[in-house]
Amino acid sequence: MSSQTSPSSIWAPIQIGSSLSTACLNKALAAVRGAAFWAAVVLPLAYVPAAYGAMGFETWSPLALIAVHMACVVIGHEHNSSNNDTPSHA
Template sequence: MSSQTSSSSIRAPIQIGSSLSTACRNKAIAGVRAAAFWAAIVLPLAYVPAAYGAMGFDGAWSALALIAVHAACIALGHEHDTPSTHA
């Protein structure tokens, strides 16, 4: 009896590292998308204080920055998908 191991059942360390880095990258992207999605939902609440110049919003530049950040959050978070809990 020879104890031969199939080469297809043994994964090289480079394959393990590659799949691990891909999994970590996918989790990081999902986290950024989730944060951007929820920020895009909450950011419109800051428009009212910005319109009245309250809470440190001084002038048009800060209002434009708020709108730009909101647009960026919408663009980044538009593909956010909640994890399914189906069994």
């Protein structure tokens, strides 16, 4: 009696690498989205010093700050703090 494994149940190294790289990419994107989300939350605190030229802000800095803030809003808008991968602690 010989036990044979069906070809569909054996993962080729390329399939393992592909699924691993997809998982790493998804984790990296989630981290970037999370960082952008929280940066978008915190960046408005810098508007007042930038408006008054305090803390070394130059004349172009308020506009750059607004541009960075908008970029963070766009990138981080899909951030979901409750990941499906982690179990919830209710």
